[in-house]
Amino acid sequence: MKNYKCIYAILDSNVNGSDHKPDIMGLDSSSVYFVGYRNISAAISDVNRDTIKISSDIAFSYEKIIENLWVKYNLLPMRFGSVVKSNANIIEILKRNYANFIDNLKKVENKSEFGLKILWDMNKTDFNTEKTFNLDNYKKLKKLNKNSIYRNYLIDKLKQHKSEDSFMKKIDDIIEEIHSPLKRLSYLYKVKKIVTPKIILNATYLVKNDMKDEFIQKIRQIKEEKKNIQFLLTGPWPSYNFVKISIK
Amino acid sequence: MNDVITKSKDVTLLEILDRILNKGVVIAGDIVISVADIDLVYLGLKLLLSSVETMEKYRGAPIYSPYQEPS
Numbered sequence: 037m038k039n040y041k042c043i044y045a046i047l048d049s050n051v052n053g054s055d056h057k058p059d060i061m062g063l064d065s066s067s068v069y070f071v072g073y074r075n076i077s078a079a080i081s082d083v084n085r086d087t088i089k090i091s092s093d094i095a096f097s098y099e100k101i102i103e104n105l106w107v108k109y110n111l112l113p114m115r116f117g118s119v120v121k122s123n124a125n126i127i128e129i130l131k132r133n134y135a136n137f138i139d140n141l142k143k144v145e146n147k148s149e150f151g152l153k154i155l156w157d158m159n160k161t162d163f164n165t166e167k168t169f170n171l172d173n174y175k176k177l178k179k180l181n182k183n184s185i186y187r188n189y190l191i192d193k194l195k196q197h198k199s200e201d202s203f204m205k206k207i208d209d210i211i212e213e214i215h216s217p218l219k220r221l222s223y224l225y226k227v228k229k230i231v232t233p234k235i236i237l238n239a240t241y242l243v244k245n246d247m248k249d250e251f252i253q254k255i256r257q258i259k260e261e262k263k264n265i266q267f268l269l270t271g272p273w274p275s276y277n278f279v280k281i282s283i284k
Numbered sequence: 285m286n287d288v289i290t291k292s293k294d295v296t297l298l299e300i301l302d303r304i305l306n307k308g309v310v311i312a313g314d315i316v317i318s319v320a321d322i323d324l325v326y327l328g329l330k331l332l333l334s335s336v337e338t339m340e341k342y343r344g345a346p347i348y349s350p351y352q353e354p355s
Contacts, residue, residue: 046309090305092297099300116304118311151299256288268290270299276307283311 040119041126042083044068044101045111045274048141051077060104063088063097068105071123073130076137079105080126088117106274110145112137112281113274129283136281144279146245147223148272152255154214154237155266204231210265211237214258221251224278236265240277248272 042063050072051058060068062081070077079101095116102113120126130137171178174194180187211229214237219225224242243251252269259267290296 090301095297095300095304098304102304113303113308115306115308115310118309252288259288267288268295269288270290270296273299273303276303279308281309283309 040083040085040088040121041080041123042088043114043118043120043126043129044079044081044098045105045109045113046130046137046141047077047079047105047109047111048075048138048145049077049109050075051109058105058108060101062101063094068101071126071130073127074134076130076134076141078126078130079109079111083119085119088119090116102274110141111274112140112144112279113276118283133281133283140279140281143224144242144275147242147275148245148248149275149277150241150243150251150269150271151273152218152237152239152241152270153235153268154211155235155268156264158233207231207236210262214262215239217254217258218251221247221254226277242275242278243272 044062047070051070058068058070058079062068062083064081064083066081066083068079068081070079072078098116102111105111120129171191177187177190177194207229211227215225215227218239218241222241222243225239227237227239230236230238241251255267255269
């Protein structure tokens with residue numbers, strides 16, 4: 037017996053009622069339907085408790101349901117596994133969080149999210165970082181006995197530090213060259229600098245729908261200019277990363 | 285235009301998992317049994333914990349830099 041309600045998204049219109057049947061199948065082969073409060077609704081379907089188990093098929097299905105809703109409605113996607121016991125619970129959630137839902141729906145209206153990861157192979161990429169080390173810049177160190185283990189140890193450490201410093205600065209420059217033009221085309225953005233042997237940037241951009249083409253074109257252009265790194269662009273997505281609501 | 289966008293199924297699955305498990309509208313708290321008059325059952329956390337290992341496998345090296353958001 038399907039005695040739980042899985043919530044997929046919060047929509048910005050009250051589409052409660054028999055006139056609005058989205059013709060979308062939810063998880064567990066039950067139809068998606070709406071429960072409304074004022075001018076917002078929750079898109080839900082009836083599920084068994086055991087249905088809400090993550091797998092790659094379930095993940096694809098869940099996302100597909102949200103994407104299908106997104107074609108017709110401005111929405112806030114729910115985190116997977118959000119279930120309640122009754123429609124009354126849903127109405128209570130909509131009522132208690134109404135103002136927050138409305139604010140966030142306005143924020144994401146007519147906008148799409150893009151995810152961008154910048155990948156590289158650290159071992160194969162030569163960023164021409166400064167490799168020379170000038171001992172003249174370190175007078176006290178220069179005065180030490182040339183055979184001193186202490187002196188040579190310090191010189192090695194300084195060289196390493198200088199090389200890493202130069203390297204990180206180069207990474208920052210590259211990230212800035214990529215991110216600067218994209219942030220100008222975005223409504224909001226989140227950028228996480230990550231420096232590992234495989235990845236240097238993980239960013240998400242919220243882009244107005246009428247700027248999507250320009251945004252993608254800009255990435256194509258930057259990609260052409262930076263052939264020694266790999267661009268992993270995904271989207272457009274509903275605005276998962278720009279929704280800040282914890283349900284009361 | 286769409287040749288720039290990645291279509292690989294593995295990448296898409298990772299991106300989907302990252303979004304549907306970590307983002308979007310969140311039910312506050314760990315496991316919420318009841319919130320005032322609402323009897324709210326949140327099964328997501330258990331699933332999230334069980335899938336963290338899978339996610340770490342997909343993500344590779346751990347992330348250590350903080351998020352930077354516009355003010």
